[in-house]
Amino acid sequence: MRVLSCEQAMKLFFAYLDRALAGAPLEDLEAHMETCLSCCDKLAFSRQLDAFIKTRFAEVAVPDELESRVRQALDRASMES
């Protein structure tokens, strides 16, 4: 097992949050987190920031005429092919 510095641990935070870590890197990070309160707080903040950005995606209004414009585009494409 590799002993991680805080800087090395932080580089793995997002992959950990995205469930993309496995095997030795995951074990190394988990071992670091067991002993480093500061990194636990920073990881919690990274999770909080992800959730914050997701909830702040702007509401998007779909134009009423979009479906008819897509149908027309499909008609044109069918005629050209």
Add this chain to the structure above:
Amino acid sequence: MSGSDEPTTAQEEPAKQPDGLRSCFEQLALPHLGYLYKLAVRLTGKTQDAEDVVQETYIKALDAFPTLREPERIRSWLSQILSHLVIDRCRARPREFAVGDMAELDRFSLYDLVWDEDPLPYSDNLHRDFLAQFPDDDVQRALLALPEVYRVPLVLLYVEDLSYRELAEILGCPVGTIMSRLHRARKFMERELWSCAKRRGFVRSEDA
């Protein structure tokens, strides 16, 4: 219900029945139009670009419809086509961070800056309350300031909840590249929010 003696349906043999193919496609694909348009707006940041890319997506998807093996996964299939088109558009006008900028980005920590500055001394949850101050527009602007090669995987991750492997397949790059882009994309968002906090006077402006 039609009789069971009819050997073929539009879905089983669409290529031989163009009208059936088209109506089958529309029936399956058009219910996802709103979803795709919203995804396109979030990926491109512009409603006109989003509409163009959605139209292109449907044209391409109709063309490739006979190759669709799992109709129940049509939404994710359409999202992939749309993402490819957005990436292809970005290739024509690529934007990247400068190398020096990347090193600075990798070290950037919004957590540390907020902790050091302590802009809300009476808060019992400093970082949560700091984030809660930002209006939605600020987050949108920060996302749109991201170069596309970073924004596209980040938005796909947030909206589609794709794995790194799926993102790597869609975006045509190694998993390691996806990992570093998603890391930098978040660091960039942190830095943009800090700049924004300074502009809005949430924190002292002489710092960082």
